[in-house]
Amino acid sequence: MLELSEPALDDVFRALSNPSRRAMLARLSDGPASLSDLARPLDMTLAAVEQHFKVLERCDLVRSNKVGRIRTCRLEPDTVRATEQWLGVLCADWERQLDRLGAFLDGTPTDQDGNQ
Amino acid sequence: MLELSEPALDDVFRALSNPSRRAMLARLSDGPASLSDLARPLDMTLAAVEQHFKVLERCDLVRSNKVGRIRTCRLEPDTVRATEQWLGVLCADWERQLDRLGAFLDGTPTDQDGNQ
DNA sequence: AGAATAGTTAAGCGATTACTTGATAATCGC
DNA sequence: GCGATTATCAAGTAATCGCTTAACTATTCT
Numbered sequence: 388m389l390e391l392s393e394p395a396l397d398d399v400f401r402a403l404s405n406p407s408r409r410a411m412l413a414r415l416s417d418g419p420a421s422l423s424d425l426a427r428p429l430d431m432t433l434a435a436v437e438q439h440f441k442v443l444e445r446c447d448l449v450r451s452n453k454v455g456r457i458r459t460c461r462l463e464p465d466t467v468r469a470t471e472q473w474l475g476v477l478c479a480d481w482e483r484q485l486d487r488l489g490a491f492l493d494g495t496p497t498d499q500d501g502n503q
Numbered sequence: 504m505l506e507l508s509e510p511a512l513d514d515v516f517r518a519l520s521n522p523s524r525r526a527m528l529a530r531l532s533d534g535p536a537s538l539s540d541l542a543r544p545l546d547m548t549l550a551a552v553e554q555h556f557k558v559l560e561r562c563d564l565v566r567s568n569k570v571g572r573i574r575t576c577r578l579e580p581d582t583v584r585a586t587e588q589w590l591g592v593l594c595a596d597w598e599r600q601l602d603r604l605g606a607f608l609d610g611t612p613t614d615q616d617g618n619q
Numbered sequence: 620a621g622a623a624t625a626g627t628t629a630a631g632c633g634a635t636t637a638c639t640t641g642a643t644a645a646t647c648g649c
Numbered sequence: 650g651c652g653a654t655t656a657t658c659a660a661g662t663a664a665t666c667g668c669t670t671a672a673c674t675a676t677t678c679t
Binding site: 401405407431432434435438439455456457 | 636637638639640641644645646647
């Protein structure tokens with residue numbers, strides 16, 4: 388599984404924080420599209436959409452290649468999954484901590500120490 | 504399962520895009536902490552940490568209560584899981600689309616199962 | 620009571636964001 | 650070749666972000 392560095396996580400979450408960019412990703416999860424395709428439902432100039440796309444591409448949420456005058460854009464699901472996993476670990480840690488607490492309240496000994 | 508609105512997703516992803524805020528969440532996934540606890544490993548003033556915490560609290564990634572002069576902070580894992588799920592749907596849609604494409608290239612009719 | 624600890628609030632500042640307009644290519648259809 | 654389509658680049662701008670400092674309000678400790 389792809390592991391994202393801290394700066395990469397900055398960029399991925401930043402990229403995901405914009406609704407137009409999320410709409411572009413959602414569109415791409417349905418299949419490849421040109422920049423104009425991505426722009427069509429969005430209420431902004433093509434130049435703006437291109438800038439949004441570059442943000443997504445710089446952090447590897449998407450990739451693209453240009454043939455003729457058409458740039459074809461695709462989702463890059465590895466990065467999406469790596470991001471999902473980061474959140475998963477956060478929840479897992481939380482649940483592990485709740486388990487330890489529950490065990491403590493039950494009077495059951497915990498063998499996983501390391502409380503701080 | 505908690506479902507996040509589009510504006511809520513804006514705020515959650517924005518909140519997650521900062522490394523100090525992610526460090527605070529990671530610390531809280533280990534158990535409750537005061538604001539000063541959260542500030543200790545971070546190279547910034549307590550005022551800055553409090554501002555970061557407010558960002559996390561406004562989008563329900565954490566909650567807190569104050570007793571005496573101590574504000575005790577906790578993770579709110581429902582929102583983390585809802586965010587994780589949004590990413591999960593994105594990947595699922597992408598995989599469904601790959602399945603359709605694969606089936607088309609095989610000349611086989613599309614059905615539900617199968618992975619990539 | 621006085622001093623230290625913990626948190627809160629407001630103002631300010633430089634950097635970054637999310638656009639826009641306008642100019643410039645490159646390419647396709649006829 | 651010409652005009653429409655598709656994309657790219659540069660510069661400008663208003664708003665937001667990530668801090669800081671400074672002043673202030675509890676609360677706890679001795």
